Amino acid sequence: MNNWRVAGKQRLLLVVALGLLTISVLFFLPVSNLSSVSNQEQQQKELDVTSAPEQEQQKTSTIEPIEAPLASFEPDDPVRACFVILVRNRELDGIASTIRQIEERFNKKYQYPYIFLNDDDFTQEFKDTTSLLTTADTRYGKLDNQMWGYPSFINQTLAADNRAEMAKSGVPYAESESYRHMCRFQSGFFFRHPLLDEFDYYWRLEPDVDYHCDLSYDVFKFMRNNGKKYGFNIAFREFGATVPSLWQTVMDFERDRPEVVKHWPVREDSLWRFVTDDNGESYNLCHFWTNFEIASLDLWRSNDYLKFFNYLDQTGGFFYERWGDAPVHSIAASMMLRKEEFHFFNDIGYRHTAYTHCPVEPEFRSKCSCNPDDNFDYNPGLSCYSVFKKALEES
Known part of the structure; x- marks a missing residue:
């Protein structure tokens, strides 16, 4: 009798335990299934992205980009800027x-x-002398063979023959190899030097030039706060014999790389008419004189510009002809930037070689030491400042 009672109790406990187990399973199963479904959906989404056909991925990456908003900053926030020499x-x-x-x-x-x-390596005398001229930081860097030298695809014999032919025609710097290395470096490499990695804007300086006017404001904050990407104060005409095939190469780039060109502003919104008078049939030889240049480093670091420079570089025009960094920068900026992203620094009086920009307005006379009669802006046949103004005003 007692054994029967014990067995009955055991059976009762077993039934109760099975009941509780069933309730637990029924209670937790929906949550477990929901989590499993969610994980599966997420995994499938990731799989869809990584395994999508190549053409679909390209389609996604080349849709017309929405212009990113300007980075958040206060007008008086410091600017990461430097002088480049x-x-x-x-x-x-x-x-x-x-x-x-x-x-x-x-x-x-x-x-x-x-x-x-x-x-080359800077001498200790150079470092000591220049560092004593300023209380600002001074840093010194050497260029490697990639930045300064012949790339492997250049036929140096052909380049030498072409230099000799240009010299016969009286082309400036016709025989200079170092000048060509300089132009290629300034066109495609200065902004890649590690010493510039931490900066967003630069002001290019040259030896043996004059600055004639006092500046009472921070030009780099002006550029950043006003959305400016490229600043100049002399516009010049290039020697046509130095760039005979440059414009055709630019047109070839537009034809061959439409995925890059589609990111550039529409013609009416760009400064296209600064570099061509006939809607792209030819180059009018106008360029910004890059020995004075205040600009955003992001302009040259962009994928669009790097692809543009690499395309030009592969043709050998920096060595077989004498393509300057001024027309290369100017053509690229005129097509890649919007008009409102340019700035003419009228208030910075400047002389390089025989040419001077000197502001002529009366309000600048107390700040500047130059002679307004020496102003190059409207020099007939050489200055392109009037072309810039006209291109800026045309819709």
Whole structure:
């Protein structure tokens, strides 16, 4: 009798336990299934992205981009900017003169660093002298063979023959190899030097130039706060014999790389008419004189510009002809930027070689030491400033 009661109790406990187990399973099963379904859906979405056909991925990556909003900043926030100087040891006196003027006219108030670049090692004398000219930071870098030298695809014998032919025609710097290395470096490499990695804007300086006007504002903050990407103060006409095939190469790039060109502003919104008078049939030889240049490094670091430069570079035009960084920068910027992203620094008086920009307006006379009669802006046949103004105003 007692054994029967024990067995009955055991059976009752077993039934109760099975009941509780069933309730637990029924209660937790929906949650478990939901989690499993969610994970499966997420895994399938990731699989769909990574395993999509190549053409579908390309379609997604080349849709017309929405212009990203400007980075959030306050007007008085510091700007990551620097002076960039390509210079040799023997040009010490010339660059010392430039730095003294820049410090007196502008940088003693703002303390932007100087980046000195050279295809050779800087001497200790050069470093000591230049560092004593400013209380701002000074840094010194050497160019590697990729940045300064012949790429492997250049036929150096052909390049030498072409230089000799250009010399017979009296082309400036016709026989100079270093000038061609310089133009290629300034066109495609200066912004890639590691010393510039931390900066967003630059001001290019040259030895043996003059700055004539006091600046009471931060030009880099002006550029950033107003959405400007390219600043200049002299527009010049190139020597046609130095760039005979450049424009056709630009047109070939537009034909061959439509996926790049489609990202550029529509013609009416760009400065296209600054570089062509006949809607692209030919190059009018206008360019911004890049020995003075204040610009955004993002312009040259962009994938669009890198593809553009690489396309030009592969043709060998920097060595077989004498393509300058000024027409290359100017053509690219005129097609890649919107009109409102350019700025003419009228208030920065500047002289390079025989040509001077000197502001003629009365309000600048107390700030500038140059003679307005020397102003190059409207020099007939040489200056392209009027072409710039017209292109800026046309719709």
